[in-house]
Amino acid sequence: MTTPIIPFYKRLDKVIVKAKDCLIYDSEGNQYIDFESGDWAANLGHSNDRIIKVIQDQIELIIHDGLQFRNKEAEDLSVALLEILRMPGGQSVFLNSGSEAVNLGITLAKFFTKRNKVLKIDQSFISAYGHGQISVDNERLLNIPIDKIDAISQYDFQQIAAFVFEPGNSKGLIQFPTAEFVETLAIAIKKSGCLLIANEVTTGFGRTGKWFASQHYTIKPDIIITGKGLGNGYPISAVSITDRISIMFEQDNFRYAQSHQNDPLGFAIGLAVIKTIQELGLIKSSLEKGEYFREALNNLQSKYPEKIKETRARGLMLAIEFHAPVDVEEIYDQLLVGGFITGIKNKTLRFMPPLVITKTDIDKLINSIDNIL
Numbered sequence: 001m002t003t004p005i006i007p008f009y010k011r012l013d014k015v016i017v018k019a020k021d022c023l024i025y026d027s028e029g030n031q032y033i034d035f036e037s038g039d040w041a042a043n044l045g046h047s048n049d050r051i052i053k054v055i056q057d058q059i060e061l062i063i064h065d066g067l068q069f070r071n072k073e074a075e076d077l078s079v080a081l082l083e084i085l086r087m088p089g090g091q092s093v094f095l096n097s098g099s100e101a102v103n104l105g106i107t108l109a110k111f112f113t114k115r116n117k118v119l120k121i122d123q124s125f126i127s128a129y130g131h132g133q134i135s136v137d138n139e140r141l142l143n144i145p146i147d148k149i150d151a152i153s154q155y156d157f158q159q160i161a162a163f164v165f166e167p168g169n170s171k172g173l174i175q176f177p178t179a180e181f182v183e184t185l186a187i188a189i190k191k192s193g194c195l196l197i198a199n200e201v202t203t204g205f206g207r208t209g210k211w212f213a214s215q216h217y218t219i220k221p222d223i224i225i226t227g228k229g230l231g232n233g234y235p236i237s238a239v240s241i242t243d244r245i246s247i248m249f250e251q252d253n254f255r256y257a258q259s260h261q262n263d264p265l266g267f268a269i270g271l272a273v274i275k276t277i278q279e280l281g282l283i284k285s286s287l288e289k290g291e292y293f294r295e296a297l298n299n300l301q302s303k304y305p306e307k308i309k310e311t312r313a314r315g316l317m318l319a320i321e322f323h324a325p326v327d328v329e330e331i332y333d334q335l336l337v338g339g340f341i342t343g344i345k346n347k348t349l350r351f352m353p354p355l356v357i358t359k360t361d362i363d364k365l366i367n368s369i370d371n372i373l
């Protein structure tokens with residue numbers, strides 16, 4: 001099928017016309033429970049009432065202003081974000097996409113360390129372009145195999161500007177590196193002046209049962225990247241730095257400008273997202289619902305050990321990995337027909353619903369998977 005949109009990505013032949021909370025609707029009147037939160041962004045659910053109101057109010061005031069001005073909302077959002085990131089005295093800048101923010105974070109690390117290599121865990125995702133671009137001959141982007149503690153000593157950290165740590169997800173595969181591996185690596189990189197960048201683009205804002213997934217580890221990132229959930233579907237991302245990195249700015253002259261940097265509409269949304277998560281207690285409830293969901297997946301595994309190889313879960317970021325002979329695409333397709341949007345990557349079926357998902361919706365999904373299996 002040819003459409004006027006460049007097919008960079010495999011698309012379903014469905015037109016989505018509206019969404020509310022955990023439900024989305026296509027042009028034929030079909031309803032789906034969205035276990036992907038759009039592209040892992042709508043943590044509060046689609047078209048959240050409070051976010052709609054904030055957008056309406058803010059567009060009456062101002063959407064965009066010049067880079068040369070201060071903006072109170074930007075400063076309020078930065079303070080709120082730094083508090084939940086546990087970066088007292090730090091600073092943030094706001095951009096549009098996760099890719100931009102990760103790239104800026106890496107550029108900063110290279111600038112301050114005067115080094116040009118970047119390390120990441122093999123399957124983790126950095127960005128759609130720039131420093132993260134996948135290239136077999138990119139010798140400046142080093143990949144360490146997940147959880148291979150023995151491999152750590154092979155790297156010359158004196159040449160590495162930053163370790164970009166994605167504490168979950170892994171290109172949709174849902175993998176959580178062990179604490180021993182991450183903490184050993186963090187000690188090695190800090191000792192040699194390499195910076196630790198936590199990429200929380202998909203794992204932030206309560207997704208894994210804490211505000212941020214790097215908080216499951218005893219590490220102290222120098223730079224934290226957020227995006228997706230910060231705007232609940234509206235494109236805003238952030239680069240946040242510790243007070244130690246802020247001081248480096250006072251000594252070194254680094255300039256960066258793009259038109260929609262620190263735009264007011266995004267701040268109003270970001271601030272409302274943080275307040276809503278706080279007021280609704282969504283961190284705690286997503287942890288509880290995640291545990292309920294995990295147990296249900298584990299029960300499926302006990303029932304179908306010949307089909308399910310493994311389940312992986314942290315908060316409301318969950319996955320089932322099937323054994324090789326299982327046709328996972330068929331399971332995905334049947335779930336879609338049954339009204340469930342899930343994620344698929346190789347032999348893994350993925351679930352990252354809005355944090356407001358109900359146990360009833362989780363039960364419906366589990367029953368459907370059970371019936372299909």
Ligand SMILES: Cc1ncc(COP(=O)(O)O)c(C=O)c1O
Nearest residue numbers: 097098099125126127201202227
């Ligand atoms: C871990 C991670 N980092 C960065 C990005 C890029 O974010 P964006 O698509 O907003 O550019 C993604 C996108 O899925 C991601 O999963």
